[in-house]
Amino acid sequence: MDTVLQLILNALHTSSLYALVALGLTLVLGVLDIADFAQGALYMAGAYVAFYATSAFGLSFFLALPLAMLVAGLLGVANYVAVYRPLRRFSGATTFIAALGLLLILQNLALLAFGADFRLVRNPFPGVRIALAGATITGYQAFLAGAMVALVGLVWLFLKRTPVGKALRAVSQNRGGALVVGLDPFRVEVAAFALAGALAGAAGTLASAVNAFDPHVAATVVIKAFAIVIFGGMGSVPGAIVGAVVVGLAENLTGGLVSTQYAELTAFVLMVVVLLVRPRGLFGAQEAKL
Amino acid sequence: MSAATRSLSRGVRASWPWRLAALALGLGVAVAAPHVFTGIAAQHLLVMVAINVILVVSLDLLVGGAGLISLGHAAFMGVGAYTSALLVKGGAAYPTGLLAAIGAAALAGLVVGVPALRLRGHYFSVVTFIVGIIATILMTNLVDLTRGPMGLPGIPFVTLRLFGWEHTFRSVVFKTGFYYLALAFALLALLLRWRLGRSRFGRSLAAIKGDENLAESVGVPTYRVKLTAFVLAAGVAGLAGSLYAHYTAFISPDTFTFIHSFDLFVMNLVGGAGTFLGPVVGPAFLTLLGNALRDLSPALSQVIYGALLILVIVALPDGLVGGARRLLRSLGRARA
Numbered sequence: 001m002d003t004v005l006q007l008i009l010n011a012l013h014t015s016s017l018y019a020l021v022a023l024g025l026t027l028v029l030g031v032l033d034i035a036d037f038a039q040g041a042l043y044m045a046g047a048y049v050a051f052y053a054t055s056a057f058g059l060s061f062f063l064a065l066p067l068a069m070l071v072a073g074l075l076g077v078a079n080y081v082a083v084y085r086p087l088r089r090f091s092g093a094t095t096f097i098a099a100l101g102l103l104l105i106l107q108n109l110a111l112l113a114f115g116a117d118f119r120l121v122r123n124p125f126p127g128v129r130i131a132l133a134g135a136t137i138t139g140y141q142a143f144l145a146g147a148m149v150a151l152v153g154l155v156w157l158f159l160k161r162t163p164v165g166k167a168l169r170a171v172s173q174n175r176g177g178a179l180v181v182g183l184d185p186f187r188v189e190v191a192a193f194a195l196a197g198a199l200a201g202a203a204g205t206l207a208s209a210v211n212a213f214d215p216h217v218a219a220t221v222v223i224k225a226f227a228i229v230i231f232g233g234m235g236s237v238p239g240a241i242v243g244a245v246v247v248g249l250a251e252n253l254t255g256g257l258v259s260t261q262y263a264e265l266t267a268f269v270l271m272v273v274v275l276l277v278r279p280r281g282l283f284g285a286q287e288a289k290l
Numbered sequence: 291m292s293a294a295t296r297s298l299s300r301g302v303r304a305s306w307p308w309r310l311a312a313l314a315l316g317l318g319v320a321v322a323a324p325h326v327f328t329g330i331a332a333q334h335l336l337v338m339v340a341i342n343v344i345l346v347v348s349l350d351l352l353v354g355g356a357g358l359i360s361l362g363h364a365a366f367m368g369v370g371a372y373t374s375a376l377l378v379k380g381g382a383a384y385p386t387g388l389l390a391a392i393g394a395a396a397l398a399g400l401v402v403g404v405p406a407l408r409l410r411g412h413y414f415s416v417v418t419f420i421v422g423i424i425a426t427i428l429m430t431n432l433v434d435l436t437r438g439p440m441g442l443p444g445i446p447f448v449t450l451r452l453f454g455w456e457h458t459f460r461s462v463v464f465k466t467g468f469y470y471l472a473l474a475f476a477l478l479a480l481l482l483r484w485r486l487g488r489s490r491f492g493r494s495l496a497a498i499k500g501d502e503n504l505a506e507s508v509g510v511p512t513y514r515v516k517l518t519a520f521v522l523a524a525g526v527a528g529l530a531g532s533l534y535a536h537y538t539a540f541i542s543p544d545t546f547t548f549i550h551s552f553d554l555f556v557m558n559l560v561g562g563a564g565t566f567l568g569p570v571v572g573p574a575f576l577t578l579l580g581n582a583l584r585d586l587s588p589a590l591s592q593v594i595y596g597a598l599l600i601l602v603i604v605a606l607p608d609g610l611v612g613g614a615r616r617l618l619r620s621l622g623r624a625r626a
Contacts, residue, residue, distance in 0.1 A: 035412055098599075101597075102596070112587070223423055
């Protein structure tokens, strides 16, 4: 029982990281219908910003986090302006290919600039452990889960309360109608990319103190996060979060009780099962088609 | 097609004697190539072009034929490669291994196609992309079967027996013979693709590409037609995988990753999806370009590759062949 509880607690930080990346992916998917795999590179950028800010410039981890979010958000907007916006007139498949091309470019630029050495950011809560009913979590795991809840809460408020957030939801529900009532699509799209980029950057920073990373992390993270988005329902915010929690749990339980080799597969297996049973995903509004 | 549009398209296309002459010229070049380029490195490139043509032609049945952007094609190549390598290593004759490779890859195509084809548009592409990754994880982790990341060495060369005549293609050193074998399969794949394109099945695919809902409403069983095409394409990819395995005598999961699936798709796109020559021009162009970029660092060549890809999407959406065709057409119009 204690092992199961420990595995569930360990899932906290896996799920939190997945939730942030999946949330950004699903926002862009909902607003622009772009499978923006380049967000993996923004996650990677966040991790490298955190690494260099804390090691080379001696910045505190808690200042590196907003800095990384800013950098990743700007990069996301740059991707949109330079690549996705000119490609508007093409089909979704074309933008997906462009996204993969962009991921390839950014990941390999990082390899050229930073090399293939594994990096790890110093844990900002060294040695802190919290006992919980026979199992323990580290202070950093607790911080990570808290940061995820805070960020998701902020995104939620932004979408529900601010004019730009409302516009974003309107465009994602009915693009034609939103344009008819005079919403500026450019502003909404920039907001979606900035927000998604900041979330990916935050996830990268938060992960950088627990998971050693190199530039290849860009592809691995985004692929799994996208499987979560399909599982939860494409374009659905609650779907992304519930999907991340389910996949994080399933992964840790498979890893602890069955075999770590196959833990990597759980997200994908869940995705395939959902496609067979309910192609729209757990929370998807409609069957995903063009 | 009405008589008017038919005559219009005939007026724009080259007349058949020209096409026949072009075809003969292309065949001549393909047959003469290994005698012009006798170096082992150059001949290796020729073999790789031939194998990639088989893969891209099969992928084009989906991409160019039905507008299905499948991004997991290397996985089926891998299934074919492992099936054939393991069987022939275990003592089976090569033709048995080849047929089993086609069968196993087609079966894998069925298993993937049934759930993936329930999605349309780029959601289908994303799922095939992810399936390609699952395949790599499986090939890496099923160590008892595939030896995992260490790879499978010592795969026997292709040996063919026919009425007492026997030939083994020792392709690691002697490449010319194997090149002709691969070329024969590439021509067969091209012929099959061309015939399918003009059949009722090919027209159903074209209807799906044009407008899937419309195709459905005029009675095309869209799901079944798409699934058939997907299984067929996977089977042919399995054939290419078998050729590759017995050509290099060594396979590992690294060859069949999503990167290679992506490469194949890009070859199709750069050559020109849905054109007859595109699936030949694309692999030839990009295999040679990849070789030319090899002296640079791998990371830098990937950056150039990615940038080139985005450029092609924007500037030449119908690829080199489509672009050349448009150029010829506008020249013809200027003359008239």
